[in-house]
Amino acid sequence: MSGAKRAKELNETELTKVFSLxxxxxxxxxxxxxxxxxxxxxxxxxxxxxxxxxxxxxxxHLKSRDLMSLEGIKRVPAEVLEELIRSTRYYKxxxxxxxxxxxxxxxxxxxxxxxxxxxxxxQQREELLGIYGxxxxxxxxxxxxxxxxxxxxxxxxxxxxxxxLGYFDEKIEYQGMQxxxxxxxxxxxxxxxxxxxxxxxxxxxxxTKSNPDCSAxxxxxxxxxxxxxxxxx
Ligand code: SF4
Numbered sequence: 465m466s467g468a469k470r471a472k473e474l475n476e477t478e479l480t481k482v483f484s485l486x487x488x489x490x491x492x493x494x495x496x497x498x499x500x501x502x503x504x505x506x507x508x509x510x511x512x513x514x515x516x517x518x519x520x521x522x523x524x525h526l527k528s529r530d531l532m533s534l535e536g537i538k539r540v541p542a543e544v545l546e547e548l549i550r551s552t553r554y555y556k557x558x559x560x561x562x563x564x565x566x567x568x569x570x571x572x573x574x575x576x577x578x579x580x581x582x583x584x585x586x587q588q589r590e591e592l593l594g595i596y597g598x599x600x601x602x603x604x605x606x607x608x609x610x611x612x613x614x615x616x617x618x619x620x621x622x623x624x625x626x627x628x629l630g631y632f633d634e635k636i637e638y639q640g641m642q643x644x645x646x647x648x649x650x651x652x653x654x655x656x657x658x659x660x661x662x663x664x665x666x667x668x669x670x671x672t673k674s675n676p677d678c679s680a681x682x683x684x685x686x687x688x689x690x691x692x693x694x695x696x697x
Contacts, residue, residue, distance in 0.1 A: 472648060475644075476649065479649055482683060482686065483662065485682040486663070486665070486666060486682060486683070487662060491658060493662060493664075495658075501581065502532060503532050504606075505610055506523070506537070506562060507519055508606055509562055509597065510522050512602065521552075526549070534565070534570070546559045561596060561598070564595055564596035581610055588607055589615070600618070608657060609657065621666070622660070624667060626641070628671065628676070628688065628689035628690075629686060629688060645659075678693065
């Protein structure tokens with residue numbers, strides 16, 4: 465057996481073990497928390513660099529004004545939209561992003577969001593990344609949770625947890641992390657969906673930025689950060 469293959473099998477086994485431990489603790493998470501694909505996409509854009517609680521406030525405002533649609537986003541004056549999503553920080557920029565997305569779907573796909581979401585995975589990613597305000601994490605969230613195609617979403621929680629577990633160093637970039645998961649897990653949207661949601665649950669509740677609660681963590685046995693702390697402590 466070649467070294468590369470052995471390494472892949474090892475990684476596969478470990479990633480499956482991490483998933484099982486998280487699932488036993490938190491799952492299933494039923495992500496993405498949205499009533500429609502449009503709401504999911506609007507939520508993904510608003511969620512950039514802000515907590516979900518703040519996003520929920522903004523989504524509630526949009527719903528109460530009957531603006532939870534790309535048509536609604538297009539028609540509402542920018543200043544009004546900014547006020548409605550003020551809770552999400554950088555709200556002026558985010559209002560521009562929402563309008564840019566709605567305009568793009570209108571211009572390039574005749575207003576048919578499903579036509580964009582039906583594009584093959586990598587073609588869709590390229591289109592999404594060409595839209596103002598859509599970065600890699602947002603594009604991948606739209607592909608996975610909006611169109612149901614298998615791409616692994618990387619966010620700050622994923623990076624922090626897997627760095628602490630000992631898989632990634634500080635310098636690793638988005639694509640390197642994504643490639644690692646996609647090469648070592650079966651290409652299944654359902655698995656990627658749940659895995660990402662479980663990592664977010666751990667990152668929010670336990671593997672926090674400062675003072676992670678390692679004694680309550682289901683991954684403690686596997687974690688280099690925690691094991692070092694035990695040895696030093
Ligand atoms: S053991 Fe601690 S550092 Fe490691 S993943 Fe769990 S909470 Fe994070």
